[in-house]
Amino acid sequence: MVLDDVFGDIFSSVDAVALFSPSGSYYERxxxxxxxxxxxxxxxxxxxxxxxxxxxxxxxxxAERIRFGLEGGLEKGVIEDGDVLACATSVFGDGIDxxxxxxxxxxxxxxxxxxxxxxxxxxxxIKAVLELAIELGKKGQKGKPVGALFVVGDAGxxxxxxxxxxxxxxxxxxxxxxxxxxxxxxxxxxxxxxxFVISDSGKIVSAYRYLEPSAEGVDIxxxxxxxxxxxxxxxxxxxxxxxVLSESDGLVRAFKAGEIILEVDPEAY
Amino acid sequence: xxxxxxxxxxxxxxxxxxxxxFVVGYLVGRLNKELLTAAGVAEAVEGTxxxxxxxxxGTSTVELVARLSSWxxxxxxxxxxxxxxxxxxxxxxxxxxxxxxxxxxxxVLVLIVGFIIADKLELVVSEYFRGVKLxxxxxxxxxxxxxxxxxxxxxxxxxxxxxxxxxxILLTVYAAGIVIVxxxxxxxxLVSSAVGIYLLLNQPYGIGDRIRIxxxxxxxxxxxxxxxxxxxxxxxxxxxxxxxxxxxxxxVREQ
Numbered sequence: 349m350v351l352d353d354v355f356g357d358i359f360s361s362v363d364a365v366a367l368f369s370p371s372g373s374y375y376e377r378x379x380x381x382x383x384x385x386x387x388x389x390x391x392x393x394x395x396x397x398x399x400x401x402x403x404x405x406x407x408x409x410x411a412e413r414i415r416f417g418l419e420g421g422l423e424k425g426v427i428e429d430g431d432v433l434a435c436a437t438s439v440f441g442d443g444i445d446x447x448x449x450x451x452x453x454x455x456x457x458x459x460x461x462x463x464x465x466x467x468x469x470x471x472x473x474i475k476a477v478l479e480l481a482i483e484l485g486k487k488g489q490k491g492k493p494v495g496a497l498f499v500v501g502d503a504g505x506x507x508x509x510x511x512x513x514x515x516x517x518x519x520x521x522x523x524x525x526x527x528x529x530x531x532x533x534x535x536x537x538x539x540x541x542x543x544f545v546i547s548d549s550g551k552i553v554s555a556y557r558y559l560e561p562s563a564e565g566v567d568i569x570x571x572x573x574x575x576x577x578x579x580x581x582x583x584x585x586x587x588x589x590x591x592v593l594s595e596s597d598g599l600v601r602a603f604k605a606g607e608i609i610l611e612v613d614p615e616a617y
Numbered sequence: 618x619x620x621x622x623x624x625x626x627x628x629x630x631x632x633x634x635x636x637x638x639f640v641v642g643y644l645v646g647r648l649n650k651e652l653l654t655a656a657g658v659a660e661a662v663e664g665t666x667x668x669x670x671x672x673x674x675g676t677s678t679v680e681l682v683a684r685l686s687s688w689x690x691x692x693x694x695x696x697x698x699x700x701x702x703x704x705x706x707x708x709x710x711x712x713x714x715x716x717x718x719x720x721x722x723x724x725v726l727v728l729i730v731g732f733i734i735a736d737k738l739e740l741v742v743s744e745y746f747r748g749v750k751l752x753x754x755x756x757x758x759x760x761x762x763x764x765x766x767x768x769x770x771x772x773x774x775x776x777x778x779x780x781x782x783x784x785x786i787l788l789t790v791y792a793a794g795i796v797i798v799x800x801x802x803x804x805x806x807l808v809s810s811a812v813g814i815y816l817l818l819n820q821p822y823g824i825g826d827r828i829r830i831x832x833x834x835x836x837x838x839x840x841x842x843x844x845x846x847x848x849x850x851x852x853x854x855x856x857x858x859x860x861x862x863x864x865x866x867x868x869v870r871e872q
Contacts, residue, residue, distance in 0.1 A: 546824060
């Protein structure tokens with residue numbers, strides 16, 4: 349076996365195996381692997397694995413996907429700083445087709461996992477809003493790129509640090525992100541300026557809010573506009589996180605505590 | 618012997634009825650199968666133990682029910698034929714049989730449906746409780762399953778004229794017990810949800826308002842059907858909606 353000699357380096361003496369969204373039968377094959385820990389990473393625990401790390405999104409970028417998985421594993425204590433993992437994931441097709449050798453490094457923590465798991469709003473809500481922003485970025489409003497700002501969580505405080513720009517279309521309504529009709533509504537309302545305010549449990553509290561946080565000490569990259577500044581500042585001033593879709597470069601960015609935690613290109617999904 | 622006389626012969630009519638009965642029975646069976654499949658019954662019962670048992674016997678729930686209806690019609694055809702041919706010339710027997718066959722049919726159908734509903738409910742309930750990592754909770758799906766089965770069995774037995782009075786009394790006691798315990802245990806939830814509906818419809822306060830309920834004051838963060846969450850500087854109060862009505866709402870004006 350010549351190939352094993354060459355590629356053997358990739359999976360020799362690893363501490364654990366991380367399977368990214370494995371199929372049931374694929375996972376079974378690892379069941380009687382005694383000397384290694386098997387960690388399953390994916391959007392859903394379809395195989396009923398014992399150690400499971402949930403991905404908030406089916407990350408298109410493999411490096412991002414693996415980084416998030418490792419960060420989640422470190423955070424949960426499933427893997428330790430310095431462990432070497434063989435990460436099996438899919439790059440081209442539906443099934444697992446790639447193995448890469450990665451060293452879990454506690455230093456490079458970006459807070460990506462914290463953004464979902466340790467934020468005030470529920471992870472499903474953040475996930476739904478992020479998906480919404482990505483979809484909005486992909487399609488735009490009638491073909492034209494749109495910008496949008498979603499402030500998620502700590503809604504009471506956010507409401508007290510903002511004022512209405514117009515009548516609130518969500519007044520006395522009880523819609524939640526993830527409800528089927530909501531995506532269309534939000535798309536329509538994103539035409540007007542202002543932020544969407546969403547509560548911890550995902551209720552859409554208001555649209556057309558003008559945010560008035562104190563922008564002291566918020567440091568965002570130069571070149572980003574007022575929308576990003578407002579989003580960054582409100583996430584620093586309250587316990588909310590903000591998800592911003594940029595009108596100019598089309599990227600979706602998530603802010604927590606005034607810092608950019610996540611930057612994704614909607615086109616990549 | 619002319620043609621007319623041949624047709625009037627009871628044996629010929631009986632044979633014709635028999636043939637017709639078999640054809641109709643077969644067609645009804647097929648039709649039932651198509652209807653049940655189109656109605657998505659096959660997918661609905663998938664994964665239930667009943668379906669799995671049926672599968673292991675080389676059949677399926679849909680097929681069983683369809684075949685049951687066929688058999689029912691075959692049975693009627695055979696009995697009618699026997700009656701016409703006057704092979705069994707006892708009206709008393711005939712009356713009893715015609716009364717009993719449909720009941721037996723319904724009883725079997727009720728049992729099958731009962732088994733499937735019980736299995737399905739067990740699956741749904743255990744799925745619902747899967748998030749609760751408490752081993753004792755595993756008993757609830759079982760209780761649900763056997764309660765449904767019990768009702769199905771009582772109905773089926775009553776159909777075939779078995780005396781079920783004692784079983785019915787047991788059922789009544791059980792149901793009354795559940796209702797009484799339920800209302801007692803969930804009284805606060807009922808009151809809270811009634812108030813919650815009012816709060817959601819009329820919105821005397823909304824997210825972001827500063828309010829005081831009894832001793833607790835702060836900014837409203839969340840209102841749902843059972844509780845209101847209000848947050849002060851470093852405390853978050855989760856107040857049952859029942860209490861909101863008991864204490865009254867105080868809206869704090871901004872200076």
